[in-house]
Amino acid sequence: MGDEDEVRARVCLTAVAPPSDPWLGAMVAEHGAAPVWSALASGAPPPGPADSPPVEAWGNAARRWRGWAQRSGKVDPDRLLDASAEAGVRFVAPGDPEWPGRLDEPRGSRLCYGLWVRGLGDLRNLCLRAVSVVGSRTATSYGAHVAAELSYGLAERSYTVVSGGAYGIDGAAHRAAHAAGRTVVVLACGLDMDYPRGHAGLFADVARTGALVSERPVGRTPRAPDFLVRNRVIAALTPGTVVVEAGRRSGALNTASHANDLHRVLMAVPGPVTSATSVGCHRLLREGRATCVTGVDDVVEQVTPLDGALVxxxxxxxxxxxxxxxxxxxxxxxxxxxxxxxxxxxxxxxxxxxxxxxxxxxxxxxxxxxxxxxxxxxxxxxxxxx
Incomplete structure (x- = not known):
C-alpha cells in the first residue's frame, strides 16, 4: 500500500477511534495505519503474529476493536475530506511537510494518527519556536493580565503561543499573542464549529495568520473526555508549557502532567496565597515539577536551550x-x-x-x-x- 492509502487510513481512524488509545497507537506504529484500517473495515482480527490468541480472548481490547469496526462502515474518506475542504480544513499526517517535528520524538510517536488544521499558517513552521500557555477558565484579573503580558512578550520575540482556546487564561493568551505575532489553538472538536461559541471571532482572527488544530474530524462535537485528550497535544507541540493559573482540579494540571511525561520544560507562575486559582501552580512548584517564572525573560531562558536558536x-x-x-x-x-x-x-x-x-x-x-x-x-x- 502506498502513502496515499496510509494517509486515507489515518483520516478514517480519526473518525472512529480515540487518539489516546495506547493499544491502537502501538498497533499503528508497528504495522502502519493502512493494514490496521483494512482489518477494521473488513471485520477481520487486528493485525499481529500468526500465533496470537483469537481476538475474543483479548477482553476489553476486543470490545474496543469490535466497536471501532462497527463504526468504520459509516466512514467515507472521500466524503470526509471533501466536507473538510469545504470548511477550510486540511489533514496533516506524519511525513507531510507541515507535520510538526516534535510529534515524531520517541515519546510523541504515538500521539496522533494525524491532525486536522484550519488557518493560513504552516503548522510545522508555527511550532518551530513555540511555548504553550495554559490556565484556568475562571481566571482572575491577575491571571488574565499575566497571561497577556507573557504571551505578548513571547510573540514579540517570534515565539508562537499555543493554548486550548477556552475562556479565561487561554483566551487572554491567544488574544495577546495574535496582537503581537501568531498563535495556535488546539481544540477538542471538529474545526467546522467554534467551541466555545463566544470565541468564534477570535478563532477567525487566528486563522488569518496562525492555525487551529484538532485530532477530531469535522462534525464532531466535544465531549468532556476530549478536553483532557487534547491537552497532550498542547504539551507536545512545544518545548515548554507555562501554567499561569490553576485551581486544585484544573484541566491545566492535566496539561502539566503531559508536559512532564513528554519531558518538556514545565513552568508555573506564582499567585496570591489566598487565591484558589493559584493552588495548582503552587503545588507544581512545591513538588518540584515546575520552574517558577514571573516574566517573559524567565520563560525564554527556560526554553531557549531547547528551541534550536543558538549554541x-x-x-x-x-x-x-x-x-x-x-x-x-x-x-x-x-x-x-x-x-x-x-x-x-x-x-x-x-x-x-x-x-x-x-x-x-x-x-x-x-x-x-x-x-x-x-x-x-x-x-x-x-x-x-x-
Missing amino acids: DEGRPRIDADLAPETARVLGALTPEGAGTATVALNSGGDLEGTIRSLGMLAAAGLAERCPAGWRLPGRGGRRGHR
Missing part, C-alpha cells in the same frame, strides 16, 4: 523540527549575511525553494534581512536570543 559561537543548531531543505538553508547563513542567490548556491537548493525556506526561518526568528541579503539573527535582539 556555541552564535551558530544556530540545525533543529530536528526543520525540514531538510530548510535546515540546509539555515546552515548556509552567516552572521555577516549573503544574498539569496548565494544562500541558494551554498545550500545546494534552487532559488524558489530557498526563498520559501528563508521566509519560514524568518517567521521562526532564525533568520533576518540585512543590507547584504539574509543573515543569522544577532544576540540579545528583539527575538529574545540570549
Whole structure:
C-alpha cells in the first residue's frame, strides 16, 4: 500500500477511534495505519503474529476493536475530506511537510494518527519556536493580565503561543499573542464549529495568520473526555508549557502532567496565597515539577536551550523540527549575511525553494534581512536570543 492509502487510513481512524488509545497507537506504529484500517473495515482480527490468541480472548481490547469496526462502515474518506475542504480544513499526517517535528520524538510517536488544521499558517513552521500557555477558565484579573503580558512578550520575540482556546487564561493568551505575532489553538472538536461559541471571532482572527488544530474530524462535537485528550497535544507541540493559573482540579494540571511525561520544560507562575486559582501552580512548584517564572525573560531562558536558536559561537543548531531543505538553508547563513542567490548556491537548493525556506526561518526568528541579503539573527535582539 502506498502513502496515499496510509494517509486515507489515518483520516478514517480519526473518525472512529480515540487518539489516546495506547493499544491502537502501538498497533499503528508497528504495522502502519493502512493494514490496521483494512482489518477494521473488513471485520477481520487486528493485525499481529500468526500465533496470537483469537481476538475474543483479548477482553476489553476486543470490545474496543469490535466497536471501532462497527463504526468504520459509516466512514467515507472521500466524503470526509471533501466536507473538510469545504470548511477550510486540511489533514496533516506524519511525513507531510507541515507535520510538526516534535510529534515524531520517541515519546510523541504515538500521539496522533494525524491532525486536522484550519488557518493560513504552516503548522510545522508555527511550532518551530513555540511555548504553550495554559490556565484556568475562571481566571482572575491577575491571571488574565499575566497571561497577556507573557504571551505578548513571547510573540514579540517570534515565539508562537499555543493554548486550548477556552475562556479565561487561554483566551487572554491567544488574544495577546495574535496582537503581537501568531498563535495556535488546539481544540477538542471538529474545526467546522467554534467551541466555545463566544470565541468564534477570535478563532477567525487566528486563522488569518496562525492555525487551529484538532485530532477530531469535522462534525464532531466535544465531549468532556476530549478536553483532557487534547491537552497532550498542547504539551507536545512545544518545548515548554507555562501554567499561569490553576485551581486544585484544573484541566491545566492535566496539561502539566503531559508536559512532564513528554519531558518538556514545565513552568508555573506564582499567585496570591489566598487565591484558589493559584493552588495548582503552587503545588507544581512545591513538588518540584515546575520552574517558577514571573516574566517573559524567565520563560525564554527556560526554553531557549531547547528551541534550536543558538549554541556555541552564535551558530544556530540545525533543529530536528526543520525540514531538510530548510535546515540546509539555515546552515548556509552567516552572521555577516549573503544574498539569496548565494544562500541558494551554498545550500545546494534552487532559488524558489530557498526563498520559501528563508521566509519560514524568518517567521521562526532564525533568520533576518540585512543590507547584504539574509543573515543569522544577532544576540540579545528583539527575538529574545540570549
